Amino acid sequence: MDDQAHALIPRVKLGAQGLEVSKLGFGCMGLTGVYNAPISDEAGISIIKHAxxxxxxxxxxxxxxxxxxxxxxxxxxxxxxxxxxIQVATKFGIVDINATGLVISGKPEYARACCEESLRRLGLDYVDLYYLHRVDTTVPIEETMGELRKLVEEGKVKYIGLSEANPDTIRRAHVVHPISALQMEWSLWTREIEKEIVPLCRELGIGIVPYSPLGRGFFGGRGVTEKLPSNASLIHIPRFVGENLEKNKVLYVRLENLAKKHQCTTAQLALAWVVHQGDDVVPIPGTTKLRNLDDNIGSLKVKLTEDDLKEISDAVREEEVAGYRSHSVFEPFTWKYAKTPPIHSNLAA
Incomplete structure (x- = not known):
């Protein structure tokens, strides 16, 4: 990594405990196939090294x-x-994904076993940031956090994070051991966290890591300028289907027009909007294409004023977004979801 690259992507504090990361992260999930067919290990490694x-x-x-x-x-x-x-973040807590929903465990012994297995697979002595991927509502968060605190004390984990947690869970967890980062879906068309979660994180000194900051690729043209393959998982997400998609395309066109004004791509403008939400906000867009990775990095050059941010927000109003943000079986009852209530499945006690 040369000095010029470092200057383009500054380092920021994620949370108040000392974790320092690049202002833009990289979500690796898609490299092994979720939204697209898996790519080769060689191609995946090449993308990670390029990032x-x-x-x-x-x-x-x-x-x-x-x-x-x-x-x-x-x-x-x-x-x-x-x-x-390098700062590596990984997660535990989702045991399985099946037709009835997510199978989740926050049991202390499961947390420890998962951490040790993740370290083995990653080939690391410690992980920089360890998230509880989804909250197990059958296990008090204090019990899960107690075990995570032990992993920190043992040096296997440097910092602790939560993902898709509600305000009460965040507060209770933070008492047991400081939370450094909260990972939530946040983009122009998914903005539920702005009312309660974002202010709470700032009150407690917790960094915010938005996943799917491009709306699962929608603001990069997926489903609009780029037709979805018939076997793509996105065809199961309501926002990408039928009448909902046609309504949402109107929002894309509005943003596309603003992107021309800012002399950037639509994806860059959407990502720049997320980046500009605060110094404590570190989005983690992922991609399997080098050109998209470079495009995402280019979003950091897009400078937006408060008036610009408002104009962009007004172009994609929350109340105009058609459809639920995810397939209902993929999300538990840990947060307030719009449109359609999700299904939650837990391990037996």
């Missing part, structure tokens, strides 16, 4: 991606990169 050489040092994965293959792929790439310059 690092371009100034990105913050890489996000999970034990459930693959499952397991995503961590293994990232581990292979890490062997070719300087560990001390």
């Amino acid at each position: 690092f050489n371009s100034g990105i040092t913050f890489f996000d994965t999970s034990d459930v991606y693959g499952p397991h293959t995503n961590e293994i792929l990232l581990g292979k790439a890490l062997k070719q990169l300087p560990r001390e310059k």
Whole structure:
């Protein structure tokens, strides 16, 4: 990574406990096939190395991606990169995804076993940021956090994060051990966290890591300028289907017109909007294409004023977005979801 790349992607504090990451991260999930067919390990490693050489040092994965293959792929790439310059985030808590929903466990013994297995797959002695991927409502959050605190004390985990947690859970968890980062879906068309979650994170000194900051690729043209393959998982997400998609295309065109004004791509403008939400906000867009990665990095050059941000927000009004943000079986009852209530499945007690 050269100095020019480092200058383009500045480092910021994520949370108040000392974790420092690149202002833009990289979500590795898609490299092993979710929205697209899996790519080869060689291609995946090439993308990770290109991201690092371009100034990105913050890489996000999970034990459930693959499952397991995503961590293994990232581990292979890490062997070719300087560990001390990289921040690795992984997650545990989703045991399985089946037709009835997510099977979730926050049991202490499960947390420990998952951490040790993730370290083995990644080939690391410690993970920089360890998230509870989804909250297990059958296990008090204090019990899960107690075990995560032990993992920090043992040096296996540097910092702790939560994903898709509600305000009460965040507060209770933070009492047991400080939370450094909260990962939530946040983009121009998914903005539920702005009312309660964002102010709470700032009150407690918790960094915010938006996933799907391009609306699962929608603001990069997926489903609009780029037709979805018949086997794409996105065809199961209500916002990408039928009448909903046609309504949402209107929002894309509005943003596309604003992008011309700012002399950038639609994806860059959408991502720049997320980046500009605060110094404590570190989005983690992912891609399987080098040109999209470069495009995402280019969003950091887009400078927006308060008036610009309002104009962009007004172009994609929350109340105009058609359809639920995710397939209902993929999300538990841990947060307030619009449109359609999701299904939640837990491990037996």
